[in-house]
Amino acid sequence: MEFIGDIMAGMAVDTSELHHLAERRVRDAELVYTKGRRELVELLAGLSRPATMPELVEQRPKLTLSSMYRNMTDLEVVGVVQKVIGTDEHTRYELSEDLIGHHHHSICTECGSIDDFVVAASTERSLTAALERALSESGFRPTGHRLDAVGICADCAS
Numbered sequence: 001m002e003f004i005g006d007i008m009a010g011m012a013v014d015t016s017e018l019h020h021l022a023e024r025r026v027r028d029a030e031l032v033y034t035k036g037r038r039e040l041v042e043l044l045a046g047l048s049r050p051a052t053m054p055e056l057v058e059q060r061p062k063l064t065l066s067s068m069y070r071n072m073t074d075l076e077v078v079g080v081v082q083k084v085i086g087t088d089e090h091t092r093y094e095l096s097e098d099l100i101g102h103h104h105h106s107i108c109t110e111c112g113s114i115d116d117f118v119v120a121a122s123t124e125r126s127l128t129a130a131l132e133r134a135l136s137e138s139g140f141r142p143t144g145h146r147l148d149a150v151g152i153c154a155d156c157a158s
């Protein structure tokens with residue numbers, strides 16, 4: 001069985017299952033899961049971090065940037081991919097969290113790179129409890145969270 005990523009701890013989503021889920025979402029929107037769309041899902045699945053469009057093109061020089069942008073936008077609209085906001089002007093994309101599992105991002109303020117990381121389930125429970133406590137007075141009921149670590153990546157630190 002082929003597993004996506006290498007640090008996707010606890011996210012045992014195999015690639016064929018991923019394509020199956022992605023195709024269903026694309027078809028539900030009455031679109032076709034074309035080779036180009038499939039290829040983008042494949043590329044993103046092979047990374048353990050959000051990627052910019054130029055980074056993806058580098059891996060598939062045969063694909064044209066304009067069609068990749070079109071496909072990426074379609075995949076975003078149907079909920080297969082999501083945009084990730086960093087500290088620089090680049091737009092990065094990753095597979096939707098409900099497809100690959102809940103995780104967090106570490107964002108480098110020097111070079112702008114973003115990596116995925118996961119925290120232990122017990123820590124997730126503590127985070128959830130802390131957010132509920134912090135928000136209890138306001139009447140806001142958190143159903144999830146996005147937590148980014150901001151700092152200096154290993155490359156920039158060395």
Ligand SMILES: [Zn+2]
Binds near residue numbers: 108111112113152156
């Ligand atoms: Zn960096």
Ligand SMILES: [Zn+2]
Binds near residue numbers: 103
């Ligand atoms: Zn979390």
